[in-house]
Amino acid sequence: MLDEQFSTQFAEDLIFPWNQQDLDKKLSQVLGNKTGTLQGKSNLKAHFDKGLQAYPQFNFELLDVLRIMHSIVLYKINPKGTKTAEYMEIGSTDKIVKVVANSS
Known part of the structure; x- marks a missing residue:
């Protein structure tokens, strides 16, 4: 089971590079x-x-x-007001192995 501290830090590590438009760092998670x-x-x-x-x-x-267990769902909103939920399975090396995204 993923603990709260790991999950929160993992989410921040995904959101921050995206907001900074740092694709190389974002893709290092995938x-x-x-x-x-x-x-x-x-x-x-x-x-x-x-x-x-x-x-x-x-x-x-x-x-x-x-x-x-071994998954995280990020619930987020963009400046247009669109809400998105991204389900991510986390592999044994703490990398994302599957993503399913849904948005409003």
Whole structure:
């Protein structure tokens, strides 16, 4: 089970680089996933880079961090008021191995 301190720090380590537009640091948290639609850091970086180019001042506000066993859900909101929940499975090396995102 992931403890509260680890979960909170993990969430902050994901949100801060995104808000600072530091894709290299953000992607250091992610492993390639052969079952996902985006595989590998280079594909994820290209995907996120398009988003940052379209919305250069895009920042998330972290509303809550939910955790159980080996997963974390980040509940956040962007400046447009869109709420998003990202479910992340954390692997044995404390890296993200799967992400499912839902937004309002």
